[in-house]
Amino acid sequence: MRSFQVCQCGAPLQVAEQPTPKPAGTEVLLKVLAAGVCHSDLHISDGYFDLGGGKRLTIADRGIRLPLTMGHESVGEVVAVGPDARGVKVGERRLAHPWMGCGECAVCKRGDEQLCRTPRSLGVFRAGGYSDFLVVPHPRYLFDIGDLPPATAAPLACSGVTTYGALKKVGAVLSSEPIVIIGAGGLGLMCLALHKAMGGHGAIVVDIDPVKRAAAKTAGAQLVIDGGAPDAAQQIVAATKGGVWAAIDLVGSSSTARLAIDSLTKGGKLIVVGLYGGDITLPLPFFPMRAITLQGSYVGSLTEMAELLELVGRAGLPSIPVATRPLAEVNAALDDLRAGKVVGRVVLVPNQ
Ligand SMILES: [Zn+2]
Ligand SMILES: [Zn+2]
Numbered sequence: 001m002r003s004f005q006v007c008q009c010g011a012p013l014q015v016a017e018q019p020t021p022k023p024a025g026t027e028v029l030l031k032v033l034a035a036g037v038c039h040s041d042l043h044i045s046d047g048y049f050d051l052g053g054g055k056r057l058t059i060a061d062r063g064i065r066l067p068l069t070m071g072h073e074s075v076g077e078v079v080a081v082g083p084d085a086r087g088v089k090v091g092e093r094r095l096a097h098p099w100m101g102c103g104e105c106a107v108c109k110r111g112d113e114q115l116c117r118t119p120r121s122l123g124v125f126r127a128g129g130y131s132d133f134l135v136v137p138h139p140r141y142l143f144d145i146g147d148l149p150p151a152t153a154a155p156l157a158c159s160g161v162t163t164y165g166a167l168k169k170v171g172a173v174l175s176s177e178p179i180v181i182i183g184a185g186g187l188g189l190m191c192l193a194l195h196k197a198m199g200g201h202g203a204i205v206v207d208i209d210p211v212k213r214a215a216a217k218t219a220g221a222q223l224v225i226d227g228g229a230p231d232a233a234q235q236i237v238a239a240t241k242g243g244v245w246a247a248i249d250l251v252g253s254s255s256t257a258r259l260a261i262d263s264l265t266k267g268g269k270l271i272v273v274g275l276y277g278g279d280i281t282l283p284l285p286f287f288p289m290r291a292i293t294l295q296g297s298y299v300g301s302l303t304e305m306a307e308l309l310e311l312v313g314r315a316g317l318p319s320i321p322v323a324t325r326p327l328a329e330v331n332a333a334l335d336d337l338r339a340g341k342v343v344g345r346v347v348l349v350p351n352q
Helices: 039-046 150-157 159-168 171-175 186-197 210-218 232-239 254-263 286-290 302-315 327-338
Strands: 002-006 014-017 028-036 048-052 055-058 073-081 093-096 133-136 142-144 178-182 202-207 223-226 244-249 264-272 293-296 322-326 345-349
Touching: 002 327, 028 093, 028 150, 039 048, 039 327, 073 133, 073 150, 093 150, 142 302, 150 159, 150 302, 150 322, 150 345, 159 186, 159 244, 159 302, 171 244, 178 186, 178 254, 186 202, 186 210, 186 302, 202 210, 202 232, 210 223, 223 232, 232 254, 244 254, 254 264, 264 286, 322 327, 327 345
Parallel strands: 178 202, 178 244, 202 223, 244 264, 264 293, 322 345
Antiparallel strands: 002 014, 028 073, 028 133, 028 345, 048 055, 073 093, 093 142
16 A cells, blocks of 8 residues: 655655555445545644744644644545445445544534544544545445545545535525635635535635636626735625625635624624634624624534535535546645645545
């Protein structure tokens, strides 16, 4: 088995050759067919998250151990099953839900494994899909993708369920009020497509890059706004006659969070998803006076993944641009993402 691993923070991934694992117990072995490249892979390979004010959260502080095979957007073909793995057969194509917890605690038992205090997520806390093969610990994490092409289905595992989970937090106003989506990269275009599929009223998409704004406009944004414009928030407030009920910040920087909060109407909610980093200072009286909510959203639950696949089965796959590259080009793919050159998603495909 050939895997690409983070061995040292800030350095290119290295190839590791290891014996292909044999699944034990409830484990399932997948031959990887597609592995999406996500922005959070950049933070993991860089080795830290920017907390603002010169402070950093290192991946070691977060409990991530090296060497690590990244890759949390994986689709594979089942090639072997452990003796206790039920409900999967060799030859099936499955999407691996990567957001795993311990499976034992109260949080996991109620179905929120993504919030478990001892996370085991694929490609973050255990080996992921930047490899020929991937071990998934239990069949409950494997979702049938039917006839969906692996490369276009793979981004559903992170980009899809993350934006679906964020959109659900908007609540009932989703279908009656416009929302703001900040960031029109892979996550932003996925969010826009799912917003439409979920019956969203309309989306105002903000990005500093004109190419990405154009992609959002083509994908059906009701309005696109240059996040770098000094009056970006005022433009949103004017366009919505007083501000929006919800903003989803897929960037998560000091300036985007500020812009989002300034765009909210009374009673509005900011949902922070992106991990770009930084910090903000907010006058506390505005929370009660403006009745605003600040909420974080981290990936999605198994239930949300099932709902998302049901939605995709009904409304079709979100049509975000997906480019495939050989797995061996993983370092170049990460560099392109870091340089902001990727429109939509890049999905790595191992040699078949
Ligand atoms: Zn991701
Ligand atoms: Zn748990």
